[in-house]
Amino acid sequence: MSTIIEQIEEEIAKLETKTVKENTGNIISVADGVAKIDGLSEVMYNEMVEFPGNVYGIALNLEADEVGTVILGDPSHLKEGDEVKTTGRLLSVPVGKALLGRVVDAIGEPVDGKGPIATDEIYPVEKIAPGIIPRESVNQPVQTGIMPIDVMTPVGRGQRELIIGDRSTGKTTIAIDTIINQAKINKQGEASGAPDYRPLYSIYVAIGQKNANVARTLGVLEKHGALEYTIIVTAPASDNPANQYIAPYSGCAMGEWFLENGMDALIVYDDLSKHAVAYRHISLILKRPSGREAFPGDVFYLHARLLERSARLNEDNGGGSLTALPIIETQASDVSAYIPTNVISITDGQIYLEPDLFNQGIRPAISVGLSVSRVGSAAQIKAIKQVAGKVKLELAQFGELQAFAQFGSDLDARTKAQLDRGSRIVELFKQPAFSPIPVEIQLGLLWTMQNGHFDDIEVSKIVAASESLQEFLSTRKEDLMKKVLAEKELTEEIEDGLKTAIEEWKLIFS
Amino acid sequence: MLSTDKQLVQYAKKLVQISLEEGRVSDERVNAILQTFAAKPPRRLKTILKLYLYYLKRELRKSQAVIEYAGGITQDRIEAIEKNLSARYGRPITATLSENPELVAGLRVSVADDVYDATVTGNLNNLSQLVN
Numbered sequence: 056m057s058t059i060i061e062q063i064e065e066e067i068a069k070l071e072t073k074t075v076k077e078n079t080g081n082i083i084s085v086a087d088g089v090a091k092i093d094g095l096s097e098v099m100y101n102e103m104v105e106f107p108g109n110v111y112g113i114a115l116n117l118e119a120d121e122v123g124t125v126i127l128g129d130p131s132h133l134k135e136g137d138e139v140k141t142t143g144r145l146l147s148v149p150v151g152k153a154l155l156g157r158v159v160d161a162i163g164e165p166v167d168g169k170g171p172i173a174t175d176e177i178y179p180v181e182k183i184a185p186g187i188i189p190r191e192s193v194n195q196p197v198q199t200g201i202m203p204i205d206v207m208t209p210v211g212r213g214q215r216e217l218i219i220g221d222r223s224t225g226k227t228t229i230a231i232d233t234i235i236n237q238a239k240i241n242k243q244g245e246a247s248g249a250p251d252y253r254p255l256y257s258i259y260v261a262i263g264q265k266n267a268n269v270a271r272t273l274g275v276l277e278k279h280g281a282l283e284y285t286i287i288v289t290a291p292a293s294d295n296p297a298n299q300y301i302a303p304y305s306g307c308a309m310g311e312w313f314l315e316n317g318m319d320a321l322i323v324y325d326d327l328s329k330h331a332v333a334y335r336h337i338s339l340i341l342k343r344p345s346g347r348e349a350f351p352g353d354v355f356y357l358h359a360r361l362l363e364r365s366a367r368l369n370e371d372n373g374g375g376s377l378t379a380l381p382i383i384e385t386q387a388s389d390v391s392a393y394i395p396t397n398v399i400s401i402t403d404g405q406i407y408l409e410p411d412l413f414n415q416g417i418r419p420a421i422s423v424g425l426s427v428s429r430v431g432s433a434a435q436i437k438a439i440k441q442v443a444g445k446v447k448l449e450l451a452q453f454g455e456l457q458a459f460a461q462f463g464s465d466l467d468a469r470t471k472a473q474l475d476r477g478s479r480i481v482e483l484f485k486q487p488a489f490s491p492i493p494v495e496i497q498l499g500l501l502w503t504m505q506n507g508h509f510d511d512i513e514v515s516k517i518v519a520a521s522e523s524l525q526e527f528l529s530t531r532k533e534d535l536m537k538k539v540l541a542e543k544e545l546t547e548e549i550e551d552g553l554k555t556a557i558e559e560w561k562l563i564f565s
Numbered sequence: 566m567l568s569t570d571k572q573l574v575q576y577a578k579k580l581v582q583i584s585l586e587e588g589r590v591s592d593e594r595v596n597a598i599l600q601t602f603a604a605k606p607p608r609r610l611k612t613i614l615k616l617y618l619y620y621l622k623r624e625l626r627k628s629q630a631v632i633e634y635a636g637g638i639t640q641d642r643i644e645a646i647e648k649n650l651s652a653r654y655g656r657p658i659t660a661t662l663s664e665n666p667e668l669v670a671g672l673r674v675s676v677a678d679d680v681y682d683a684t685v686t687g688n689l690n691n692l693s694q695l696v697n
Contacts, residue, residue: 073683075682075683075691076681076682077680077682079679079680080678094678095678096677096678097679120574
């Protein structure tokens with residue numbers, strides 16, 4: 056017995072009283088998700104501070120006599136005089152594959168009722184973007200499954216391609232289609248067992264959206280089996296502006312985990328207009344000087360530092376990539392407003408959706424003239440390049456000729472042929488929502504169009520013909536399509552195969 | 566609500582500077598300032614005095630340590646703490662005592678914005694945060 060007591064005494068003697076130093080302050084005021092604090096003399100910019108009741112905030116304004124912080128979470132129980140502590144940490148969120156298939160809030164807490172997320176790793180939400188040396192140029196495609204995009208404005212892995220347009224013009228649909236297509240490709244790739252196959256994971260960040268919209272998106276992804284490859288980060292309209300401000304950075308941190316671990320990820324910011332509005336809200340309450348449209352002076356940096364974190368790394372750095380599809384909502388098609396011009400100048404191209412086209416039933420309502428991809432054909436497979444070369448030009452000419460043709464009926468045969476071809480391409484590019492087309496089928500459709508096989512079909516029947524041909528190629532010509540996918544090039548043999556297939560299909564279709 | 570008038574804030578901060586003698590607030594200097602104000606009150610005296618009080622309290626907190634304890638503390642220990650803190654902050658620091666049974670055992674020392682916590686309650690709180 057005495058030995059045991061001695062042992063316990065020894066253990067007690069070994070125990071040291073640990074002194075913890077904390078830097079503290081007191082709340083002066085709390086309003087609209089922003090707290091002003093007296094004290095916190097050692098707080099650092101962007102440092103996480105702890106309020107009573109396990110509520111955290113971020114120090115954004117370091118002034119001589121007070122510190123301005125944004126509160127993440129419910130501030131309703133906070134009052135003047137409450138003690139606030141520094142934490143010495145930057146705001147961090149959980150990262151890793153365990154988040155796939157989950158819906159989390161701006162600080163990475165699950166909100167889908169599926170229990171805690173089993174991951175040990177955390178990443179800071181604010182991080183400096185990769186520099187010049189570890190980067191590589193964008194040369195691998197992200198197949199969106201949307202024909203006009205894959206053909207005319209291709210997106211590459213590591214690119215930032217803006218989706219811009221008025222409300223209800225199909226911006227989110229393009230992003231969701233892309234996510235669904237990645238899931239389809241991932242499933243095919245995994246089933247094929249190819250050792251060099253690199254899946255592309257998706258992160259969808261919903262900023263300031265209605266909860267009903269997020270639920271609908273979640274439902275669509277679930278229905279199409281894409282949720283298992285997707286992380287949804289949500290800061291809905293009912294969330295405080297601080298959460299809406301931090302959500303895209305949190306999503307980006309989750310994407311960076313894939314980037315830094317040699318994997319590929321796609322991130323959709325839906326949308327950055329609302330993000331800018333949330334930041335304006337915070338800035339105005341923090342009494343930061345306001346500039347154009349009452350946005351603070353650093354609103355450009357707000358988006359530049361976020362989008363610059365999307366990159367493609369070279370092989371020495373793991374070869375991972377993070378592709379960004381930011382969304383901007385314009386008002387009355389005004390692309391020259393402050394936030395749209397900022398984001399247009401930051402990104403590597405934009406997909407502009409025109410309300411007029413949308414209302415005419417041309418969906419996706421992509422404007423050929425205003426949409427551009429600065430990465431261009433570097434992010435296309437060779438086969439698509441071979442057939443898509445002239446499409447954009449033909450469509451642009453069609454747009455001009457169509458306007459001109461309205462004034463007179465006498466048109467020469469060449470102009471008439473151009474108009475016919477243009478209207479057929481427009482019809483061919485029509486695509487229902489959430490039905491991405493695999494790249495090999497896209498190639499088959501385009502090849503058919505470019506070789507005049509659609510010319511004898513009425514313009515009004517092109518959509519039906521396209522649907523029929525898609526089905527024919529995917530069910531009856533599976534081997535040929537597999538060959539196209541494997542060779543990624545339009546060889547003579549493939550062209551012959553396509554010719555035979557089209558002749559066969561025409562017999563069925565007519 | 567404290568005034569945010571920049572000129573008045575600067576003026577109040579200047580008054581606090583004048584109130585210091587060898588880095589500590591001097592009662593005599595503060596009295597002299599107050600007498601001067603009584604004899605020749607400046608415009609917006611009330612606002613100035615409020616600001617002066619605010620910044621003076623802040624200055625006083627820098628040279629005062631509040632020792633919260635539970636379960637007794639010896640005079641030697643208080644002196645050791647004062648000596649240690651004075652050396653750490655490079656200014657003379659005097660301690661005031663406050664008994665707080667909620668701490669269970671140990672000490673918590675506050676100097677201006679810094680809090681040194683070596684209490685059972687503090688350790689348990691940290692532990693519970695780690696567990697969560």
